[in-house]
Amino acid sequence: MSKLITLQTPLDMHLHLRDAQMLQLVAPLTAKTFSGALVMPNLVPPVTTKEALLAYKQRICNAAGDEKFEPYMTLFFQHYSYDFLKEVKEHIIGIKLYPAGITTNSETGVSSLDSETLRPTLEAMSELGIPLCVHGETNGFVMDREKEFMPIYASLAEAFPKLKIIMEHITTKAAVDLLDKYDNLFATITVQHLLITLDDVAGGMLKPHLFCKPIAKRYEDRSALQKVALSAHPKVMFGSDSAPHPKHKKESCGCAAGVFTAPIALQILAQFFDKYKSLENLQAFISDNALNIYGITPPKKEVTLIQKEFIVPQSYDNFGETVVPMYAGETITWSIVE
Amino acid sequence: MSKLITLQTPLDMHLHLRDAQMLQLVAPLTAKTFSGALVMPNLVPPVTTKEALLAYKQRICNAAGDEKFEPYMTLFFQHYSYDFLKEVKEHIIGIKLYPAGITTNSETGVSSLDSETLRPTLEAMSELGIPLCVHGETNGFVMDREKEFMPIYASLAEAFPKLKIIMEHITTKAAVDLLDKYDNLFATITVQHLLITLDDVAGGMLKPHLFCKPIAKRYEDRSALQKVALSAHPKVMFGSDSAPHPKHKKESCGCAAGVFTAPIALQILAQFFDKYKSLENLQAFISDNALNIYGITPPKKEVTLIQKEFIVPQSYDNFGETVVPMYAGETITWSIVE
Numbered sequence: 001m002s003k004l005i006t007l008q009t010p011l012d013m014h015l016h017l018r019d020a021q022m023l024q025l026v027a028p029l030t031a032k033t034f035s036g037a038l039v040m041p042n043l044v045p046p047v048t049t050k051e052a053l054l055a056y057k058q059r060i061c062n063a064a065g066d067e068k069f070e071p072y073m074t075l076f077f078q079h080y081s082y083d084f085l086k087e088v089k090e091h092i093i094g095i096k097l098y099p100a101g102i103t104t105n106s107e108t109g110v111s112s113l114d115s116e117t118l119r120p121t122l123e124a125m126s127e128l129g130i131p132l133c134v135h136g137e138t139n140g141f142v143m144d145r146e147k148e149f150m151p152i153y154a155s156l157a158e159a160f161p162k163l164k165i166i167m168e169h170i171t172t173k174a175a176v177d178l179l180d181k182y183d184n185l186f187a188t189i190t191v192q193h194l195l196i197t198l199d200d201v202a203g204g205m206l207k208p209h210l211f212c213k214p215i216a217k218r219y220e221d222r223s224a225l226q227k228v229a230l231s232a233h234p235k236v237m238f239g240s241d242s243a244p245h246p247k248h249k250k251e252s253c254g255c256a257a258g259v260f261t262a263p264i265a266l267q268i269l270a271q272f273f274d275k276y277k278s279l280e281n282l283q284a285f286i287s288d289n290a291l292n293i294y295g296i297t298p299p300k301k302e303v304t305l306i307q308k309e310f311i312v313p314q315s316y317d318n319f320g321e322t323v324v325p326m327y328a329g330e331t332i333t334w335s336i337v338e
Numbered sequence: 339m340s341k342l343i344t345l346q347t348p349l350d351m352h353l354h355l356r357d358a359q360m361l362q363l364v365a366p367l368t369a370k371t372f373s374g375a376l377v378m379p380n381l382v383p384p385v386t387t388k389e390a391l392l393a394y395k396q397r398i399c400n401a402a403g404d405e406k407f408e409p410y411m412t413l414f415f416q417h418y419s420y421d422f423l424k425e426v427k428e429h430i431i432g433i434k435l436y437p438a439g440i441t442t443n444s445e446t447g448v449s450s451l452d453s454e455t456l457r458p459t460l461e462a463m464s465e466l467g468i469p470l471c472v473h474g475e476t477n478g479f480v481m482d483r484e485k486e487f488m489p490i491y492a493s494l495a496e497a498f499p500k501l502k503i504i505m506e507h508i509t510t511k512a513a514v515d516l517l518d519k520y521d522n523l524f525a526t527i528t529v530q531h532l533l534i535t536l537d538d539v540a541g542g543m544l545k546p547h548l549f550c551k552p553i554a555k556r557y558e559d560r561s562a563l564q565k566v567a568l569s570a571h572p573k574v575m576f577g578s579d580s581a582p583h584p585k586h587k588k589e590s591c592g593c594a595a596g597v598f599t600a601p602i603a604l605q606i607l608a609q610f611f612d613k614y615k616s617l618e619n620l621q622a623f624i625s626d627n628a629l630n631i632y633g634i635t636p637p638k639k640e641v642t643l644i645q646k647e648f649i650v651p652q653s654y655d656n657f658g659e660t661v662v663p664m665y666a667g668e669t670i671t672w673s674i675v676e
Contacts, residue, residue, distance in 0.1 A: 141535070141536070141537060141541075141556060141557065142536055142537050142540055142541040143481065143536065143556075197479070198479070198480055198481065199479060199480050201540070202480055202539070202540065202549065202553055203479075203480040205592035205593055205594060205595070206544070206546055206549040206592070206593035206594075206595070207591070207592060207593075208544055208546070208591065208593070209591055211540065211544040215540055218479060218481075219479065250591075251589055251590050251591055252589050253545070253546065253547055253588075253589055253662065253666070254543035254544070254545060255543055255544035255545075255546070256543060256544075257543070257544070324591065328591070
């Protein structure tokens with residue numbers, strides 16, 4: 001008899017939904033199987049006002065259609081006033097900080113990560129209970145960028161002990177090691193960083209659809225990530241960082257960073273947790289930990305997965321957009337029961 | 339007044355010319371500015387017989403046209419007999435060893451690199467004075483593969499002290515450090531590994547046209563390579579490893595390894611050596627060292643370069659093939675005087 005697992009209120013705590021036609025294409029794919037998702041604000045221009053935030057949320061809800069799905073909105077980090085943050089607090093789940101120029105659409109990010117420079121805004125966030133989500137990479141050598149960022153995480157965690165700081169899409173043993181050193185540090189982990197290393201991206205053929213930032217690292221890094229995910233470490237949440245780019249921008253002479261996993265993440269995670277005999281911990285990773293960390297109450301949704309082969313589509317196409325998912329054309333051994 | 343440099347008998351001691359239409363396209367581009375080139379034998383099937391060798395050489399000469407150009411032929415390493423090697427010696431400059439499956443068309447390469455397993459053939463080569471050219475990578479983590487191969491180089495160099503061993507397309511400080519430890523170790527260095535690191539391949543956008551094997555490494559590795567090239571280290575030769583792939587195989591969901599530099603290598607090298615005030619050492623790197631190491635007498639050719647802007651073509655197209663060069667569309671500050 002095939003194995004089954006039913007997940008309650010699956011959450012994707014790090015998601016790119018983009019805008020316009022791409023939003024139309026990808027929002028329903030997430031809304032179908034997730035109760036909610038933390039939505040990245042790195043549009044062009046980035047989401048920095050209440051008006052832009054509410055309008056974007058409305059566009060997401062429209063695109064998601066009739067599904068029970070809550071987009072948890074974020075602002076793009078800037079120096080915001082206490083009064084502004086107080087006014088906008090009920091509409092956001094956190095604020096996303098990007099070092100300037102570090103990834104897609106982050107040109108207007110933060111150029112100084114000094115705690116004192118950031119203090120007015122971070123203190124206001126701390127008082128108001130607004131979490132800080134961080135893309136933690138320096139502008140150093142590509143394999144060292146996340147590790148080099150650890151002292152910045154440490155100094156922020158120390159300087160603002162009541163501020164919840166989420167180390168987004170961690171990829172290194174260094175980040176895993178830091179997680180338990182500060183009560184107010186948390187982390188999201190993607191599907192791809194649980195499964196691949198740089199060998200998969202560039203060890204055989206070069207694979208643009210596995211290229212993302214932070215780039216996949218070494219085997220010992222992957223092992224560290226696997227360990228905390230599979231053991232349902234309470235400070236670790238699933239965040240897909242699913243980042244759709246049009247096919248022609250991935251398969252070109254300069255390929256944009258981002259792996260598209262939204263419609264296949266749950267199937268891959270079920271296969272992965274099952275492989276390591278940890279299926280019972282998937283509920284914590286996919287939802288419970290996030291509920292505890294963020295204190296949210298998403299719309300109820302049950303998703304049942306079955307151990308049955310599923311062939312990943314070569315692409316998802318609609319509204320004039322074409323996006324190639326991770327593992328396009330390959331077979332996953334778990335499927336969603338429709 | 340613009341600076342000038344005239345190079346005598348430029349040599350490319352590691353070159354992929356492929357076959358059929360691709361050979362027709364790329365052979366003239368090398369023959370135009372190089373006196374000779376050491377030609378890789380990794381065709382499908384690989385070059386392993388005298389007949390295949392001579393026929394391939396003839397096809398190269400035909401494709402190269404009227405230019406004074408000597409293709410220095412190599413055999414694909416197998417266990418060859420002394421008698422065979424003696425017979426074929428006058429037609430080859432060396433034998434190229436590929437660990438099985440390590441790069442393009444290397445599936446039939448060597449599966450054991452143990453000195454004793456290789457002894458019969460390597461001893462024959464040693465007696466006959468046939469150099470061994472090696473693609474030195476293990477099947478380990480992509481950033482470690484060359485470094486992990488160093489003990490194999492060391493054991494081969496020790497076991498066969500009269501065998502000239504060329505560490506092909508070295509990319510690491512580890513290989514540079516090994517170079518002077520054994521009299522019979524030599525090395526080729528490509529244009530791209532003098533100029534780029536993994537940051538250029540995957541630190542911003544992912545750049546398929548800068549993806550090759552061995553992959554570009556760290557800044558300290560690049561510095562070590564630059565130092566021996568710019569100082570005209572006598573055991574180091576230029577070998578472009580120029581490796582054309584059709585454009586559609588580079589800009590795709592699985593990009594083949596290889597950087598195409600043949601028609602722009604001299605211009606880039608002049609710019610690079612000039613930038614580091616080492617133009618006077620380019621002659622040794624581009625020809626004299628190879629003449630000494632291999633004891634060859636290529637057809638005489640003078641190539642004059644001038645400090646004048648040259649815009650790299652977006653692609654080279656002919657015979658139904660399209661190949662994108664390194665730095666397509668970018669400007670190099672040195673040109674060849676036609």
